[in-house]
Amino acid sequence: MDFFTSRADHASSDDHAPIARQRRKIIVAFTGATGSILGIQTLIALRSLNVETHLIISKWAEATIKYETDYTISNVRALADHVYSINDLSAPIASGSFRTEGMLVVPCSVKTLASINSGICDDLISRAADVILKERRRLVLAVRETPLSTIHLQNMLSVTQAGAIIFPPVPAFYIKPSSVEDLINHSVGRILDLFDLDTAAFERWEGWKRN
Ligand SMILES: Cc1cc2nc3c(=O)[nH]c(=O)nc-3n(C[C@H](O)[C@H](O)[C@H](O)COP(=O)(O)O)c2cc1C
Ligand SMILES: *[C@@H]1O[C@H](CO)[C@@H](O)[C@H](O)[C@H]1NC(C)=O
Numbered sequence: 340m341d342f343f344t345s346r347a348d349h350a351s352s353d354d355h356a357p358i359a360r361q362r363r364k365i366i367v368a369f370t371g372a373t374g375s376i377l378g379i380q381t382l383i384a385l386r387s388l389n390v391e392t393h394l395i396i397s398k399w400a401e402a403t404i405k406y407e408t409d410y411t412i413s414n415v416r417a418l419a420d421h422v423y424s425i426n427d428l429s430a431p432i433a434s435g436s437f438r439t440e441g442m443l444v445v446p447c448s449v450k451t452l453a454s455i456n457s458g459i460c461d462d463l464i465s466r467a468a469d470v471i472l473k474e475r476r477r478l479v480l481a482v483r484e485t486p487l488s489t490i491h492l493q494n495m496l497s498v499t500q501a502g503a504i505i506f507p508p509v510p511a512f513y514i515k516p517s518s519v520e521d522l523i524n525h526s527v528g529r530i531l532d533l534f535d536l537d538t539a540a541f542e543r544w545e546g547w548k549r550n
Contacts, residue, residue, distance in 0.1 A: 362389060362391040363391065363440055364390070364391045364392075364439040364440060365391070365392060365442065365443065366392075366394075366432050366439055366441070366442035366443070366471070367385065367392050367394050367419065367445065368395045368396075368442065368444045368447075368451075368464045368467070369394075369395070369396045369397065369400035369404070369445065369446070370397045370399065370444060370447055370451045370464065371397055371398070371403055371448050371450075372403070372446035372482075372484065373403060373407065374403075374407075374508055375403045375407050375408055375446065376407065376408050376523060377445050377481060377508055377526055378400070378446060379404070379408065379418070380523050380524070380527045381443060381445050381527050381531070382394065382415070382418045382419060384527050384528075384540065385531070385536075386418055387538075388531075388536050391420045392418075392419040392420050392421070393419070393420070393423065393439065394416065394419035394422045394423070395422075395425055395467065396412065396415065396416075396422075396425070397448075397462070397464060398425070424463070425463050425464060427463055428462075428463060428466055430467075432463070432467045433466050433467060435470045439471075439476065440477060441476045441477030441478060441479070441534065442467055442468055442479070443479045443530065444464065444468065444480045444481060445479075445481040445530065446481050446483040446508065447480040447481050447483065448483070448484075449482065449484045449490075449491050449494070451464055451468075452480060452482050452498065455472075455478075455498055456494040456498045468480075472498075472501050472502050472503065475502060477504070477533065478498075478502065478503040479503070479506050479530060479533050479534075480498065480503055480505055480506065481508050481526075481530060482495060482505055482506075482507055506529070506530055506533065508526045508530075510522045510526070511525055513544060514541065514542055524540045524541045525541040527541075528540055528541040529541075
């Protein structure tokens with residue numbers, strides 16, 4: 340049956356190598372909040388850092404990618420090592436026995452935040468996130484909404500108490516950005532800092548500059 344054989348198709352060749360020799364594995368999910376370019380640039384950065392990526396794109400993330408960027412969905416899928424349908428709850432990343440370092444949801448809608456907070460697990464994004472929390476791995480949610488209601492704030496507090504990290508992609512003006520790309524690179528760089536990955540694609544604060 341498909342259900343049982345699909346596991347082997349998804350498995351990477353080095354799955355049985357000692358953990359130290361394996362590539363780092365990170366799950367990346369895109370949801371339908373505005374800012375799909377942040378997810379795309381994160382995927383590009385992970386690729387250049389040689390991290391193995393496991394990608395899930397929600398239906399509304401597909402819509403925002405098409406509306407907000409020049410990327411096609413197949414361009415975006417090609418940036419990842421493994422891509423799963425959001426409806427495939429038999430995917431390896433739906434189980435804690437498949438080891439990854441953690442998961443990034445970039446951008447994260449308040450709907451997906453709410454699903455994760457309530458433990459619904461009815462799609463692969465909320466299920467994979469639930470697995471990350473139960474296995475005490477790293478979960479970073481780039482929640483994008485403004486202004487925030489009590490519901491959003493309570494959900495953010497509660498997932499933080501469960502171990503997630505809320506990373507709202509808010510711009511840092513101290514970098515004196517000369518382009519939107521500067522702001523994107525800074526946000527992506529700070530997100531990946533949370534996994535101890537250094538993109539080296541943005542300037543770090545080192546105190547006031549002389550001029
Ligand atoms: C153009 C566009 C922009 C949106 N921006 C946001 C946003 O910034 N934050 C948010 O929480 N939802 C936003 N939404 C609504 C979500 O797409 C919607 O709640 C959807 O159900 C999210 O589902 P998903 O998390 O499975 O992708 C936006 C929708 C559209 C069409
Ligand atoms: C943003 O980062 C990418 C690498 O991820 C780099 O190629 C590009 O030059 C950076 N852009 C700016 C404006 O620093």
